[in-house]
């Protein structure tokens with residue numbers, strides 16, 4: 001008996017009020033629809049096979065570009081690109097600043113694939129669709145995932161234009177059951193109960209800090225905790241204060257589901273947030289954030305982000321797949 005049958009049984013036996021039952025059934029269906037269990041292994045495999053037959057590139061590194069950071073993909077050599085609409089199973093990007101192209105190419109001698117545009121839960125995509133490309137990348141042979149995003153800062157030491165290396169995240173939607181791993185576990189990708197204590201690889205974080213020194217941008221860089229909220233609205237002042245009190249350094253509306261799925265299937269992850277705005281935390285502050293402002297700051301700093309990511313890819317040891325690799329079957 002699944003949860004819906006159980007609820008219907010309670011209704012028949014008059015154990016619960018019918019409105020409560022309808023609401024609960026709706027929520028159960030909704031949760032089920034948003035989990036990767038609604039996609040079969042074959043659907044990921046079909047996308048990976050399609051890409052293998054359409055490109056000779058065999059990427060080892062995947063990069064997800066955050067809002068306004070899509071120019072990173074333009075630096076790849078020997079490019080081949082595909083519109084998301086052409087790749088079986090890929091959803092469409094609907095957000096300004098997310099072009100909706102998958103770009104294959106070479107960066108510093110390493111084969112890469114770059115998502116010029118990511119998917120967000122607030123666009124109405126299920127979490128399985130939001131994270132679909134990550135599992136496709138795994139099937140393509142990718143070993144390392146680099147995630148970038150635009151984020152608002154809560155930490156006093158983080159200013160617009162700064163780069164925060166993500167040390168850890170808080171997946172707020174996960175607290176209310178919006179986790180991409182909910183549903184039957186696909187053992188071929190990873191274990192039922194994956195650890196998340198090493199989800200942002202320490203060695204890559206140290207390497208990025210070293211590269212920051214060489215690029216003379218240490219003044220712009222620090223490590224911190226990223227929190228994902230559902231969006232699409234920006235935070236109220238009370239929400240901002242809550243996040244601040246909880247120790248969040250930067251907040252955005254993406255990244256955590258991708259990283260959870262990547263860690264589950266044994267990918268090594270590096271993440272960075274480009275700080276595009278200060279989150280308003282006081283009622284006296286008349287500033288307010290908007291997406292155009294976010295994109296503007298991203299574009300202004302995109303060359304610096306590009307340099308950091310390019311050097312990181314050049315210097316990373318592709319064969320060290322970090323501590324999360326043990327559970328995978330590939």
Ligand SMILES: O=P(O)(O)O[C@H]1O[C@H](CO)[C@@H](O)[C@H]1O
Pocket residue numbers: 065066067095118120148149150151231252253254255290291294
């Ligand atoms: O996380 P990325 O995709 O960089 O985008 C961030 O910027 C948008 C808000 O301006 C939101 O989508 C938020 O998540």
Ligand code: HPA
Pocket residue numbers: 150151152153234235251252253276277278279289294
């Ligand atoms: O201030 C923010 N809040 C949430 N998401 C964001 N993405 C960019 N800036 C922000």
